[in-house]
Amino acid sequence: MRASLTRSLTLGLLAAAVAAPALAQTPPATIGDRYIPAPWWMRDPVIASVGNVQVELQANRAFVSASFQSVERSVNDASRAAADQVRALSQALAGYGADKVRVETSVTTRPIYDQYRDGDGVIRDNTRADRIARYQADAAVRVTVRDVALIERVYATIVASRPTSIGQVSFSLDPENSWKANLAAEAMKDARRRAEAAAANAGATLGRVRIIDPSGRVCQTDVLAGWPSYAASGPATSVDEVVVTGAKAMERANFAPPPPPAAPAGGGAPSEDQIEAARLALQPPLQTLTDSACIIYSLN
Structure with missing residues (x-):
């Protein structure tokens, strides 16, 4: 009885050791296999929507x-x-x-x-x-x-x-945290707008949210080709009107020259006339800030 119990424990440990690597494998299939196991969120009808947004800001x-x-x-x-x-x-x-x-x-x-x-x-x-x-x-x-x-x-x-x-x-461009947060929120809204339009055009309605992925990676999983294989997402949506007020205020200022600081003690610095004579037009260029997000909805 004791020998049988020891043998059973040994076989159990061997089975666990063999199964452990299988459970840890990523991805669960090789690209090109005939049958690809779908991720858990595809057991029911779903729609995966990627929100892509971009905004142009002046370099700061x-x-x-x-x-x-x-x-x-x-x-x-x-x-x-x-x-x-x-x-x-x-x-x-x-x-x-x-x-x-x-x-x-x-x-x-x-x-x-x-x-x-x-x-x-x-x-x-x-x-x-x-x-x-x-x-x-x-x-x-x-x-x-x-x-x-x-x-x-x-x-x-x-x-x-x-x-x-x-x-x-x-x-x-060194974006402030509030700019990044606003753009991330717009990426989520854009994902929902795209999902609603796609579902309506297909004659369905959105159900509850299954996954929210701010990184957008979940929506890039190509199940039909053998995941993880990644496909390009759609064009970004411009959100020029969603820029934080700080950037717009800077734009409205039209780069009016501030009053010059006091001259340093001891002299040697250029005079005001010399500075004005050397002025050139230097317009900071526009830089593009982008963000994306993935939301997966069930379909009704």
Whole structure:
């Protein structure tokens, strides 16, 4: 009896060990199989609807960089001269406040060696510590504009500071959490609108909700082809009128220039006339924000 019980337990454990991998398999079938088991939510008639929405928003971040170069006989003089060039600009831009304009600066130096011609007439650097002729210092400024209404003035201030080089102005969209939440809600509404239209056109009505998937992945499962195989969803619905008030208020402001900050102590910053003379039209581009959601309804 005891031996029989031990054998039964052993067989039971072996059966469980064999069944465990089968239960853990994902997906439950191989693509191309003749018969594909349907997911649980397809036991009754259902309709899977994907809500796709998009909205165009003006970029709310701008970036630009510049560099100042100085060449002196000593490393201290070169670094000090480059730092002096960038200090007044940094202070002028910092006057707007770190919540609107963020300024990062760095200074690097390198030696400039005497040169000579080798036996083949090629000019080479005499890279010896006692053959350093000058030191070159490069002061870099990277500016992040968090209030894009200031970008024209910030760029003009940089130009008026006469840097050695200026990088291209770039823009990006950093959506606020409320914008994302509003767009996610619109994706759900869009999914319901599409489901209602499809059911009505097919002569049915929507029943209760079976699944709500904010990621939209459930609706991409292609059961007929052997899931999970994914198909493209329909075109996105534009929801331009659902943008949060903050973005619209920024648009209505038409980028009116704010009052300039106070000039930094010690002078050296560009004058107001120089800044105005260097102004260019810089219109932040439109960026597309998208979201999707999947809702599965039963059908009546």
